[in-house]
Amino acid sequence: MRRALWILAVLLSHWRRHPMQLATLLIGLISATALWSGVQALNQQARIAYDRAAATFGGSRTAMLVARDSATFPQTLFVDLRRAGWPVSPMLEGRVQIDGRSFRLLGVEPVTLPSEVGNAPAVGRGSLQAFVTPPGEMLVAGETLRDLGLKEGERPQANGTSLPPLRAQAELAPGALIVDIGIAQDILKMPGQVSRLLVGKSKAPHAALESVAGDKLRLVEPSAESDLERLTDSFHLNLTAFGLLSFFVGLFIVNSAIGLAFEQRLPMLRTLRACGVSARMLNTVLVIELVSLALVAGLIGLVCGYFIAAALLPDVAASLRGLYGAQIPGQLSLKPVWWFAGIAISILGALAAAAASLAKAIRMPVLATAQPQAWQQAQRRWLIIQSAAALAVFAVAAGLIWFGDSLIAGFAVLAALMLGAALILPMVLQIALAFGQRSARAPVGIWFWADSRQQLSGLSLALMALLLALAVNVGVGTMVESFNRTFLVWLDGRLAADVYISAASDQQAKEIKAWLRDRPEVQAILPGGRADTQLGGAPIEVLGLPDHATYRDSWPLLENVANAWVRLRPGYTCLVSEQLSRRMKLAIGDHIEVPAPGGNWPLEIVGIYADYGNPKGQIAVNFAALTRRFPQTPMTRMGLRMAPDKIAPLITALQEKFGLDDRNVADQARMKTESRRVFNRTFSVTAALNAFTLGVAGVALLTSLLTLANSRLPQLAPLWAIGLTRRRLAALELLKTMAVALITALFALPLGLLVAWCLLAIVNVKAFGWRLPFHIFPLQLIELLAVALAAAFCAAALPVARLARMQPASLIRIFVNER
Numbered sequence: 136m137r138r139a140l141w142i143l144a145v146l147l148s149h150w151r152r153h154p155m156q157l158a159t160l161l162i163g164l165i166s167a168t169a170l171w172s173g174v175q176a177l178n179q180q181a182r183i184a185y186d187r188a189a190a191t192f193g194g195s196r197t198a199m200l201v202a203r204d205s206a207t208f209p210q211t212l213f214v215d216l217r218r219a220g221w222p223v224s225p226m227l228e229g230r231v232q233i234d235g236r237s238f239r240l241l242g243v244e245p246v247t248l249p250s251e252v253g254n255a256p257a258v259g260r261g262s263l264q265a266f267v268t269p270p271g272e273m274l275v276a277g278e279t280l281r282d283l284g285l286k287e288g289e290r291p292q293a294n295g296t297s298l299p300p301l302r303a304q305a306e307l308a309p310g311a312l313i314v315d316i317g318i319a320q321d322i323l324k325m326p327g328q329v330s331r332l333l334v335g336k337s338k339a340p341h342a343a344l345e346s347v348a349g350d351k352l353r354l355v356e357p358s359a360e361s362d363l364e365r366l367t368d369s370f371h372l373n374l375t376a377f378g379l380l381s382f383f384v385g386l387f388i389v390n391s392a393i394g395l396a397f398e399q400r401l402p403m404l405r406t407l408r409a410c411g412v413s414a415r416m417l418n419t420v421l422v423i424e425l426v427s428l429a430l431v432a433g434l435i436g437l438v439c440g441y442f443i444a445a446a447l448l449p450d451v452a453a454s455l456r457g458l459y460g461a462q463i464p465g466q467l468s469l470k471p472v473w474w475f476a477g478i479a480i481s482i483l484g485a486l487a488a489a490a491a492s493l494a495k496a497i498r499m500p501v502l503a504t505a506q507p508q509a510w511q512q513a514q515r516r517w518l519i520i521q522s523a524a525a526l527a528v529f530a531v532a533a534g535l536i537w538f539g540d541s542l543i544a545g546f547a548v549l550a551a552l553m554l555g556a557a558l559i560l561p562m563v564l565q566i567a568l569a570f571g572q573r574s575a576r577a578p579v580g581i582w583f584w585a586d587s588r589q590q591l592s593g594l595s596l597a598l599m600a601l602l603l604a605l606a607v608n609v610g611v612g613t614m615v616e617s618f619n620r621t622f623l624v625w626l627d628g629r630l631a632a633d634v635y636i637s638a639a640s641d642q643q644a645k646e647i648k649a650w651l652r653d654r655p656e657v658q659a660i661l662p663g664g665r666a667d668t669q670l671g672g673a674p675i676e677v678l679g680l681p682d683h684a685t686y687r688d689s690w691p692l693l694e695n696v697a698n699a700w701v702r703l704r705p706g707y708t709c710l711v712s713e714q715l716s717r718r719m720k721l722a723i724g725d726h727i728e729v730p731a732p733g734g735n736w737p738l739e740i741v742g743i744y745a746d747y748g749n750p751k752g753q754i755a756v757n758f759a760a761l762t763r764r765f766p767q768t769p770m771t772r773m774g775l776r777m778a779p780d781k782i783a784p785l786i787t788a789l790q791e792k793f794g795l796d797d798r799n800v801a802d803q804a805r806m807k808t809e810s811r812r813v814f815n816r817t818f819s820v821t822a823a824l825n826a827f828t829l830g831v832a833g834v835a836l837l838t839s840l841l842t843l844a845n846s847r848l849p850q851l852a853p854l855w856a857i858g859l860t861r862r863r864l865a866a867l868e869l870l871k872t873m874a875v876a877l878i879t880a881l882f883a884l885p886l887g888l889l890v891a892w893c894l895l896a897i898v899n900v901k902a903f904g905w906r907l908p909f910h911i912f913p914l915q916l917i918e919l920l921a922v923a924l925a926a927a928f929c930a931a932a933l934p935v936a937r938l939a940r941m942q943p944a945s946l947i948r949i950f951v952n953e954r
Contacts (some may be wrong), residue, residue: 167385168436173443242319249335433481525559540546609887632774665713679761695742704761716903876927
């Protein structure tokens with residue numbers, strides 16, 4: 136033990152003499168751990184919220200019975216099944232509007248509610264009598280109570296009636312309102328109706344379902360993954376991919392720092408071996424030293440990761456809420472496993488980055504000369520093997536494009552493309568530099584290109600990191616800009632009305648319409664509505680569109696039959712969203728049957744339209760047909776067409792007359808501005824991770840250049856001795872770094888465009904159900920090229936400045952000692 140401590144003390148003395156190397160090693164580990172753990176903290180926070188939502192009185196985690204051909208069914212079936220021994224509990228679901236905002240209303244029967252249902256104990260803790268007897272109680276999450284701006288015990292208005300007094304319940308998901316099922320039937324005006332029956336896990340015998348309910352009900356087995364988890368898989372997979380990329384780029388820094396330390400410590404290591412230290416003991420102490428440094432860096436990285444996650448959480452929550460309707464709390468609540476996983480990933484990453492150096496240490500002969508290894512020399516055989524591996528990876532990517540049909544396959548294509556490009560980059564650089572060497576005529580020019588080729592082995596990892604960071608920046612930037620351009624055009628089509636109104640109740644909506652008909656500046660009143668149902672086992676929205684030129688001229692149709700809007704009027708046809716058509720493989724002319732309260736509604740598809748940002752599938756029908764098939768649809772939404780200069784006075788008059796606020800009435804311009812703000816905030820997380828990754832790649836390049844700086848002095852000293860000034864040598868070194876960085880950046884641009892195509896044509900389609908048009912933005916590519924060169928310049932500045940300021944005596948001493 137004492138011997139091991141002495142060996143450790145000797146090894147640690149190297150870091151005391153080279154604090155810059157120690158700082159570089161720690162920065163690499165800290166940045167890798169921070170970015171990875173920060174992303175995992177965001178994912179963990181979101182999944183905690185999904186679990187709360189999935190456990191809201193069963194959700195998808197509980198087996199249930201639902202109607203085969205309608206959204207609801209008679210409550211008498213519940214009574215029949217209970218008498219037949221089925222452990223079922225009724226639930227009614229609908230939506231209500233409070234102050235113009237839509238909330239999910241759940242009616243439950245607490246006496247029969249299965250004990251394994253997530254929130255069953257929440258009802259039991261309160262007074263059962265107060266919950267079930269009028270006016271009852273309404274259980275809500277604390278976040279919902281704060282969003283409403285109300286206190287416990289208050290009774291908000293919805294659909295023209297007073298809701299039960301509010302009571303906060305910590306276990307509930309935000310956006311859900313829980314009441315007794317009898318009270319819910321009164322609020323939703325659905326007496327004697329049930330949406331589904333939750334099935335408990337009792338093992339008592341019961342009659343067959345068909346013998347009691349016939350073919351009216353079907354059993355839906357519980358799912359281990361909630362709807363929100365399925366919908367948001369792509370978002371979290373994207374975050375994880377960014378975190379993993381940043382982690383590996385950070386490990387490039389660690390690998391360079393450890394490689395430099397190993398080369399500089401070779402005389403020390405051989406001296407220890409000559410003094411009797413066994414190879415196993417030496418390697419064990421090296422591992423202990425590395426693990427100790429990784430523990431320190433891991434702890435600091437976790438703290439940094441926590442702050443990164445806290446900074447990005449509001450934007451992630453906004454993204455998930457805007458894209459998927461997922462409600463994520465605004466504060467981090469992390470489990471202990473996150474801390475242990477962060478420490479473990481730091482240690483494993485450090486060991487992986489040091490694997491080559493540790494392998495060299497255990498095989499190191501005692502009597503070998505103590506000259507530092509020239510590991511920057513070109514290795515032609517290794518380049519050939521690496522290039523062959525790159526071609527094999529590209530072949531795998533092509534196979535995945537051709538045969539893959541899933542989101543994982545899409546991300547695997549991206550991973551294979553970037554891995555293959557990283558592997559083949561040294562060969563691309565070798566060919567480009569060899570061409571430059573053949574084209575050179577002056578002796579210094581020939582040396583310039585030849586020496587650049589010799590440096591490739593030492594710079595290859597850093598240049599790979601720069602390539603990956605640039606390619607991801609180009610790919611994601613192109614995708615975001617393509618989405619932005621398409622989104623703005625789509626937004627103009629979807630927000631075609633000049634003013635949008637959301638009344639507090641149907642009665643208020645009638646009063647507003649009557650008042651608006653007497654206003655000469657109002658050119659048209661466009662009623663709107665939507666209903667929720669299921670199709671193919673997944674939730675969908677049924678949107679009602681009025682027969683008006685506003686929608687006929689601007690609705691974002693991707694394809695349609697002739698006279699589609701005329702054929703929409705009778706109520707036997709529909710338009711479907713792009714994501715629904717892709718998910719269910721629907722085409723124009725196909726027929727679907729939509730569950731409605733009065734039975735299935737047969738519809739023919741006459742058009743497909745873009746519906747970006749909607750997590751649910753959607754169909755659009757004539758508004759009058761929607762109200763006939765879904766009579767309980769709230770009639771509170773409407774749009775107005777009017778002259779632009781009359782909008783502001785009318786909004787003011789509406790607010791004064793009917794007590795509406797900005798949430799209930801808004802003009803088109805303000806809604807578009809808010810939508811653009813949400814859009815920009817949605818992608819701010821991606822932009823931040825892009826910047827982090829590019830910054831880490833710059834640090835990796837700096838580390839590699841610092842690593843090579845000392846080992847290259849013996850090669851530069853002879854040039855100084857034959858007449859090249861230190862300033863010219865420094866300029867040549869800077870130019871060499873800029874040259875290989877420029878070649879890498881030029882290679883990264885087409886790779887990034889290929890990444891963008893994969894994101895738009897493969898990943899987006901599998902993740903969201905829509906495909907965006909592919910656009911190239913030359914100005915953006917030029918900006919990223921300039922950023923890459925600026926990063927290379929900054930990375931090369933420090934070692935070049937050292938060379939330019941080096942004393943002639945030092946160069947003479949190096950020249951003499953190396954002869």
